[in-house]
Amino acid sequence: MNLRQRAWLTLPLVASVLLAACSSSSSSSSSSSSPPSSSSASSSSSGGLKTGLKVFVIPKNLGNSYFTTADSVNSGGALAALQALGETGAETSGTADTPASQLPVIQADISKGANALVISATDPTALCPTLESAMKKGIAVVTYDSDAPTCRSLFINQASSQAIGAIEVDLLAKQLHDTGEIAIVSASADDTNQNAWIGYMKQELAKYPNMKLVSTVYGNDDTATSTQVTQGLLEQFPNLKGIISPTTVGIAAAAAVLDTPKYRGKIALTGLATPDEMKKYVADGTVVSFALWDPANLGYLAAYAAVELASGKITGASGQTFTAGKLGSFTIGADNTVLLGPPYVFNSSNINNFNF
Amino acid sequence: MAPDVDLAARPPGPGPSGLELVRARVPWAFRWEAGLALIVVIIGIIGTVSSPDFLTSSNLFNLGLSNGEIAIMALPMTLIIISGEIDLSVSSTLGMASCLLGFLWARHWPMIAIFVVIAVVGLAAGALNGLLVTRLGLPSLAVTIGTLTLYAGIALILLGPNTVSNFPSAYTNLGVNAVPGTGGAITYSTLIFAALAVIFGVVLHATPVGRSIFAMGASPEAALFAGIRVKRIKTVLFMVSGLVCAFAGVLYTFRLSTSVSDNGVGLELDVVAIVLVGGISIFGGQGSVPGVVLGVLAFAGIQNALLLTNFNQEASGVVAGGLLLLSVFGRNAASYASRLRAWVPALRRPTEGPADGQAAAGGQP
């Protein structure tokens, strides 16, 4: 036989080997799709994930303690999850909370051969051209904390926006006995998550006919500006009874303003804050309760989701489930969104148990 | 019989060194660009060595995208600084144009009309700067800090807390697509920058207007007496800067597909830094367009190279500031060297008497 004849002969041999391999793998995948008890679910998902993937975690900006907790290894955040899974993880971003600062970093990460991107979006649309071209290249794009709704496969939300908006209003209503004028001190006017939460706050307020939202002001996540807008509120609305500040910079600034005998206890303050920021103000009564979630768990979950996506285990469609290590299993909901869980309420009874 | 004067004899004492001969023959500006070109090459080498992705067409594309607008704004800034003034309002003009674009687009104006309005506004913004500086004789540093704040304020008033991002993809694609035929490496903004660089370069280096600009920067009074229309040229320079920055604002908005009031905030410092790195003297009268092109490459190149390694982005400010300082120290190096040389022999000089001087002169009266 000459070479060509020998080549033709090997074909059926190769084909049969391939067929055997495919059928064996398909049989293993069918067994993993059977209704999972908790143990089989965890074993199949960890068994099917790729290792050695290059995953970049891109917060809104570097130098923000909230994101440091969400992302770092020490706090058990995103990079810790990646390490446990055997991936190559790195946290990168710019130093300003703007798309102009975040975009070059995203592009560089793509150039460096990213397999997956975990992004907290500085803007809902500005990143889209870059993210869409990334997805076309087969890079898994997952957003966490702040979404870019039209250009990612999956969004990991800390809690449903509705739940966050509602709990803020409910916490304040409890302190105000459902009556009084309130105001909101927000961050930047184009923040996706801020606007989503404020929208739901207004909805929740409808339940309290005697509470009125008199103003929403923007502190731009700048301490001095947040301080001045709060002071302006106090003067403009002498009957103000409560303030909601769903941003860690805003609430810290507002608390510093209210931390005097004149306002403490007379004007209630709540919002979203890290426990460390509020320890002093909870101790002296300026703030009674506030909400948050565990940012480290958020980052951890986002990292797992990204690896699942990059390994082809999920596509991000609603209804799919996956397991995120120590956090258990999650189901993808509407809008390709995964919820971490309900917001966590901090007050004097539990605040000292946390150190972030 | 007295010896004939030997006209060919060199004067006593140390003659010009080789370095001084070179310096006499080669103009200062040309030497700076050569050094800077070397630095750009070194940055390129460092980039390639530290990351295999540096010289890829997609990375060059990203580099062009991130720095296109700053590079474009650096060109009129160069001419303004050479003429002895400065324009710190560039980033706010960009921001104001960006917000105007969003404002009018949200009110369903046709894009062509919007472009015309933005061009007019850019010219007007520059004209305000120019008039305050030339007609009222106000220092451009103070004027442009004022207009920086004013134009940023107008941008805020236009859009408030809102964003506009529903621009047609035909325009926003310039943030995604390369110029066809360049292998995906050249962005539209890079192409525009190259074209503008040629135009500005020709104007500055090959026309009488360009020579006038150098002259008025080197010595405003002499230029005035030489009949150069200083006021008119400076006003035109500011207006060109306003127009170019407004145009850069349009590019910026389409690249980010978002018009928001903080677009461009803080960029003026980067633009000034690039121009200074490019060898343009802050005092005016010296500099070149090739220099600023190299400055763009150096500044953008080093930041891009660092992005591609695992360099801590938190330290990028240190690198930018360091580069700026190095460039200025480099320019002053010649004067440091000569001051040092003057200082050192002063310590070592043996006592000189008239007899020594006489002997050195070879007996000549």
Place this chain on the structure above:
Amino acid sequence: MTATLLRREPPETPAETSSRRLTERVFRIRESGIVVVLALFVAVTTGVQHRFLSDSNIQFVLVNTTIYALLALGETMVVVSRNVDLSVGSVLGMSAYLSANLFGEHHGIPIPVVFLAGLGIGLGWGLVNGLVVAAGRVPSLVVTLASLYIIRGVDILIVGGGMVTANTLPGSFTGIPKATVVGIPDLAIVVAVVIAAGAYYLRTYRSGRELYAIGSNPEAARLAGIPIGKRVLFAFAVSGAIAGVAGVLWAAQYGTVDSTAGTSYELTVITAVVVGGVAIFGGSGSVVGAALGALLLSTINSALYVLGISDFWDQAIFGFLLLLAITIDRIISVRLTAALRLRSTHRGT
């Protein structure tokens, strides 16, 4: 060096006195101009919203002004000598974090030590700036632009993702900006005294007046034997030291410090200084004017928030005021120069 610094001016001739009196009268008018604008603004705003002049709001405005007024003092000394210090915001930010962090690292550290630490940090950077400008012969715009980048970059590296939270700061420290006497914040009184001291120094002591001379005409100053390098170094050192102290006050006022403290403050400070009548190319202006400029800007800010006018107008207003101020100053200086020249020709000097 101390002797030279503190040496007072020799007595003047009558011609000098009358020219100086004219100049001073003009500048007093200029400063009162700011006071008039301020009063008008307050009057109009209070007419619309009487709570603008409430005790609490006056306290807010005064405390918010103190940091800017202090920075304006240092910046004036630099600008008067024909330089500029763009790094004040970055120095403030680094000092705010590092000094406030001391409370967390060393429990029970006395507050004055923390202030000294902040002062030291600022003084260090001020000396670096001044040395590069004076000895390196590098234009201050370039030097302080570079140090703005570098100091902020180093601060970000040091702080990383951390922050100083209010619970690590002693109550007596965060209470500093809140202490008042007869309704006026103690801090405002202290800063007013410091400003007055600065004004006295610049007006009366030879080294202070030499800063003006350097800014007016550097060549002439050099020929007159003024030690330009030393004076400029001193001005930058003071500006840095003040920025350092301002950083500690920032931490006391806001309680929570991360790597963004003080960002972009330099622009507001320079606006305040120029609105206050200090010429950007040096040679004239006063710290009292600069402090009044800072007060005016804070008041406008507060007015916008209290009136509920979208604060999106404050940048535009500041920009307009700045342009107005430099135009007026230009007109004044042209007229004043003409008047002085007329006087000297009449006197035959």
